[in-house]
Amino acid sequence: MTTLETIDTHADASYAASVARSDTIHRLIDDPHAPGREKLRVLTGDRPTGPLHIGHLFATLKSRVAIQDKGIDTFILVADYQVITDRDRPGDLRAATLGQIADYLAAGIDPGRSTIFAHSAVPAIGQLMLPFLSLVTDGELRRNPTVKDELDATDGRPLSGLLLTYPVHQAADILSVHGTVVPVGRDQLPHVEQTRAIARRFNQRYAGGEEYFRTPDALLTQVPVLPGLDGRKMSTSRGNGIALGMTADETATRIRKARTDSERVISYDPDHRPEVSSMLRTTGLFTGETPETIVDRIGDGGAARLKDALTTAVNDGLAVHRKRRAELVADPAYLEDVLHQGNSRAAELADRTLTDVQQRLGMSY
Structure with a gap:
């Protein structure tokens, strides 16, 4: 042993x-x-x-x-x-x-x-x-x-x-x-x-x-x-991260404003599409899916559908944490x-x- x-x-x-x-x-x-x-x-x-x-x-x-x-x-x-x-x-x-x-x-x-x-x-x-x-x-x-x-x-x-x-x-x-x-x-x-x-x-x-x-x-x-929403290292100072203490609305706003690209068909390509790929990976961490599975689900829904999927995944995944955190911060x-x-x-x-x-x-x- x-x-x-x-x-x-x-x-x-x-x-x-x-x-x-x-x-x-x-x-x-x-x-x-x-x-x-x-x-x-x-x-x-x-x-x-x-x-x-x-x-x-x-x-x-x-x-x-x-x-x-x-x-x-x-x-x-x-x-x-x-x-x-x-x-x-x-x-x-x-x-x-x-x-x-x-x-x-x-x-x-x-x-x-x-x-x-x-x-x-x-x-x-x-x-x-x-x-x-x-x-x-x-x-x-x-x-x-x-x-x-x-x-x-x-x-x-x-x-x-x-x-x-x-x-x-x-x-x-x-x-x-x-x-x-x-x-x-x-x-x-x-x-x-x-x-x-x-x-x-x-x-x-x-x-x-x-x-x-x-x-x-x-x-x-x-x-x-x-990685952060822009594909670079996640950092509060860069404004490319999602803080655990953000509200659901703040999260939705941060994701909605995040840069992607002009291609409508979503694909997982970290080298050429870092922003889109980062969003796919982050969604998958919360939902348990692979980036490829999320790609199949979104199809040609474009960045808007991808951002909606990410927002839902993050807000659902952090709901319990945020509720408990709010109680703690209040004391x-x-x-x-x-x-x-x-x-x-x-x-x-x-x-x-x-x-x-x-x-x-x-x-x-």
């Missing part, structure tokens, strides 16, 4: 090795009797930069609920400090954070089984960054593909120290609560590999070879990225209580980790 001990913690950082480790973790999660399963702790989260949209629902929220429901200890981070890695003003973080928590709960996250906490409420995470920064080089950080991508997206803005050390901050998030599993897409693998390197180096340099930090593994997501005191309880548990674990780290550094005064 596969156990965590069969995973080679010193395997190279190749994608194939990451896939192999991820497959092992998937099997452990799915097997309630697997030895070592009780040691799994998932750490995942989102930056509160704007409303969560249907891309989040299918790419992350549903899988988090599934992992939680299988009895895996799950920590969900509201990464508020990370909002300012690439922007001058954080916006209304309180509103964004409470809205994010409302979507978590409406999607099925249970605060009795999952720990929801905010970055800024756990000071030990920031303190852990200091020794972790001693374990990485400037070159490693600058070569991180995600840091490069984020920098490119800032349109020539100077690289901030926070953005440069973003991977170390994420390592502190994960290791502060001794997370062992991090659900990510392939583009986020370099961050997990950096965390793995930091864990190994700490153990070797400061813990005398003791495995104080277990090297976390990436749990590669199996849901493809859901901000409850959302704050959920966050305070999660903050307390995360801070307790992180404080203990910081104490252990300081002891190994000889800094217990």
Whole structure:
């Protein structure tokens, strides 16, 4: 039977090795009797930069609920400090954070089984960054593909120290609560590999070879990225997404205004008809149909019929979520209580980790 001990913690950082480790973790999660399963702790989260949209629902929220429901200890981070890695003003973080928590709960996250906490409420995470920064080089950080991508997206803005050390901050998030599993897409693998390197180096340099930090593994997501209505990556700032908190009328308006093309006969062709193809895929995610089945159903009904089908699928599919979300948003005191309880548990674990780290550094005064 596969156990965590069969995973080679010193395997190279190749994608194939990451896939192999991820497959092992998937099997452990799915097997309630697997030895070592009780040691799994998932750490995942989102930056509160704007409303969560249907891309989040299918790419992350549903899988988090599934992992939680299988009895895996799950920590969900509201990464508020990370909002300012690439922007001058954080916006209304309180509103964004409470809205994010409302979507978590409406999607099925249970605060009795999952720990929801905010970055800024756990000071030990920031303190852990200091020794972790001693374990990485400037070159490693600058070569991180995600840091490069984020920098490119800032349109020539100077690289901030926070953005440069973003991977170390994420390592502190994960290791502060001794997370062992991090659900990510392939583009986020370099961050997990950096965390793995930091864990190994700490153990070797400061813990005398003791495995104080277990090297976390990436749990590669199996849901493809859901493109926006225009075929590009779904983003609130681009106006091409459908927020989970939108009303049915707002959803209908957003879809009705979305660009398609002039061809009346609908076809699934992601390369040449990205907007139409994205709408077909999104409709299918809600209805359970393949794009080709929807094409057959719409026929030569054109963009109008396709948009009607998409609007119905989204509004029907989100009806329960939106009802529950509206109830939660109407009770901000409850959302704050959920966050305070999660903050307390995360801070307790992180404080203990910081104490252990300081002891190994000889800094217990």
